[in-house]
Amino acid sequence: MTIRHDDLRIEWLGYAGLRLEAPDGTVVYVDPGRYGTLTGEWRPDSPSAPHPPARDYRPEDGDLVLVTHDHHYDSDGIERVASDDATVVVYEAVYPPGIDRDVADLRDLPYEVVKVGDEDDRLFGDVIVRTVPAYNEPDGPHTDSSGDPFHPEGFGVGFLVTLADTTVFWPGDSDALEGHAELDVSVFCPPIGGSFTMDRREAAELAERMDPDLVLPIHYNTFEALETDSGAFAADVAGRGVPVVLDERE
Numbered sequence: 001m002t003i004r005h006d007d008l009r010i011e012w013l014g015y016a017g018l019r020l021e022a023p024d025g026t027v028v029y030v031d032p033g034r035y036g037t038l039t040g041e042w043r044p045d046s047p048s049a050p051h052p053p054a055r056d057y058r059p060e061d062g063d064l065v066l067v068t069h070d071h072h073y074d075s076d077g078i079e080r081v082a083s084d085d086a087t088v089v090v091y092e093a094v095y096p097p098g099i100d101r102d103v104a105d106l107r108d109l110p111y112e113v114v115k116v117g118d119e120d121d122r123l124f125g126d127v128i129v130r131t132v133p134a135y136n137e138p139d140g141p142h143t144d145s146s147g148d149p150f151h152p153e154g155f156g157v158g159f160l161v162t163l164a165d166t167t168v169f170w171p172g173d174s175d176a177l178e179g180h181a182e183l184d185v186s187v188f189c190p191p192i193g194g195s196f197t198m199d200r201r202e203a204a205e206l207a208e209r210m211d212p213d214l215v216l217p218i219h220y221n222t223f224e225a226l227e228t229d230s231g232a233f234a235a236d237v238a239g240r241g242v243p244v245v246l247d248e249r250e
Contacts, residue, residue, distance in 0.1 A: 001052075001247050005187055005214050007164040012247040013037060014052040015222045016072050016173075018189060019062075019081075022164040028064045028127060030159060030170050033077015035222055042222070049221040050230060050248035062086050064124055065111075068134060068172040069156025070094055075104035078111075087112045087124055091131070091157045118157050128162040132183070134172030142175060142196055150196045160185070170218070176202045181209035188212040191219030192233050193226030200233035208240040215244040 003010040009021040014037030018030040036042035042054035062081045067073050067090040075096070078088060088106075092115040096105045106113050116122060118133045134156045136142040136149035143149050151173045158171035160183065169185040171177075176198045188210055190203035197219060198206065207215045215237050220228050230246055237244040 001249065003214075003216060003245055003247055006166045008166050008168070008187070010168065010187065010216060010247075012052055012189075012216065012218045013057065014042065014054065016068075016170075016191070016219045017077070018168070018170060018218060020161060020163060020168055022126075024126075024164075026064075026125065026127060026163055027062050027083075028066065028161055028163060029062045029081045030066045030161070031068055031072035031172075032062075032065065032081045033074030034072065037222070038077050038080050044221065045224040046221075046227060049227050050246070051221040052248060057081075060084075064089060064127055064129070066129065066159050066161070067091065067094055068158065068170070069151070070096075070099050071151075071156075071173060073099060073103060074101075075109060078109065082111055085111075087114060089114050089116055089122070089124070089129060091115070092117055093155060116157070118154070126163065128160075130160040130162075131157040132160065132171070132179070133177065134158045134174035135177070136173075136196070137175050137177075140175055142194075169212075171198075173197050173219075176206040180206055183210065185210055185212045186214070188215045189218050190215070192217040192230065193220035193222075193228050195225040200228050200230070200236070204233060204236040204240065207237050207242050207244075211242065213243065215242055216247060217244075218247075221248075 016031040191197035192200040
């Protein structure tokens with residue numbers, strides 16, 4: 001299913017993947033791929049957990065492809081969505097040789113690759129890309145058995161993407177952080193699966209404080225650790241007076 005908001009077409013591709021399309025045909029992808037979501041191989045741990053269906057997806061139409069951190073770097077996913085002259089924008093800490101999956105090195109991607117820091121403001125054609133830090137608080141609930149954050153500060157970023165005068169915010173794999181609520185956001189796409197990121201309740205509270213024009217949650221129900229009640233999230237957000245939509249099935 002494709003969500004239409006203002007002049008944008010927005011689609012959750014499964015896991016953390018987003019596709020954004022402007023009226024002039026400019027296409028931006030954010031964190032595409034992993035777990036078979038774009039190859040047709042993905043299967044839910046719980047069949048009743050709503051999530052976009054797996055499909056063999058290879059449009060190769062992306063002008064920009066954005067990658068937040070190592071966990072969401074999927075070189076096959078990038079090649080499935082990127083056009084021949086695409087620009088791939090990756091957080092500077094993304095390091096394929098240290099990833100325990102079969103992924104291509106950034107130098108081997110057949111595209112222009114641009115690295116960004118955690119507070120950058122860049123223009124790519126008519127698309128504004130801004131980054132914000134994304135991490136789990138050291139004293140928060142999203143830590144491993146050793147007490148270390150799953151996503152320490154400096155490991156990843158979130159992206160604010162402005163195209164067609166509309167700003168879409170994907171905070172990346174992050175807690176709800178100080179400063180998030182001050183961002184000027186049209187469409188807020190929070191992770192709501194919990195375990196490794198903000199959960200549905202934390203995301204709903206942030207949505208109320210942020211007051212975007214629309215909330216479209218992603219990064220949930222892909223596997224057991226990310227399973228959550230998206231209907232309860234939507235009801236919570238709507239009850240706070242914020243428009244919300246779910247993009248779970250074709």
